Amino acid sequence: MKTTIAITLAALVLGGCMSAEKQEAEARDFTRSESLLDTAQRNASVACADQMQCDKAWSLTKDYVAAHSSTSIVRADAAAIETDVPSRSGKAVYSATRVAKGSGATITLYAQCRGMYGQDRAMGSDYDDCVKQIGPAQNGFVPFLNQHLSSQ
Template sequence: MKKITAFALVAFALSACSSPEKQAQRAQQQILHSEPNLAAAQRAAVIDCTPANCDAAWALTKRYIQQHSDTHITHADAVAIDTDVPDDSGKAAFSATRAQKSGGGATLTLFAQCRGMYGPDSAKGSDYDECAEKILTTQNGYVPFLMSHASQQ
């Protein structure tokens, strides 16, 4: 009986120690996975290209979307790339636009959405953290991907 009581006390003490750590980790995730960070990632997923490199950058954009989307590309032309809408919650879909600039070149923009990210009244949905992580990683990696691959061409 004393062994069971001692074991229960040790287990309780250990769970109490890990609880603040878990709470701190959740709080950190909530800070990382926040609307301001998602808005910043959207602003970072924009790049201008010149007439000389726009076609190559657009082709790389399509490849990047293929590599990161949970769904396949349903449409791709000279001005837009779209992936299918995910069937399952927590799955990310991406799209991109190529907006011509006066004087030549274009602005390329990568957009993201995720099923299950938001609930009613724009509240955070059950898959918010998982979705936010996918979106943040992909959008923040888009311009560096283009820059690194463009320098290799």
């Protein structure tokens, strides 16, 4: 009987340690993923030099948003491209802005994902799936534009 109690207590203590270790690992992964997403957001911006180049880049941006978003475009004008809100959790949607700078503009791609965050910006139930969608799409945006603009 004493042996059974001792084994049970030891299992509970070890289980608590593993749970704390798992929570620490998840917290580190969350912090790392947030850092990667911040970098991807900063990298999802491009400057175009003149009206003609900006118009072509903006057209390509609309194509990119449509191809990557889980919902359809609901607004596309000279200043913004927006997609509809997803009906289900875990679906990434994209938007873009075009801000005039001199004779050119800065075009920036934004991303969000329903279910990505919980209360107080804590990790939501679909966080990992959302990161897998958003990071590569934002990191691929500028190379996509550069590739298509240089082939013109």
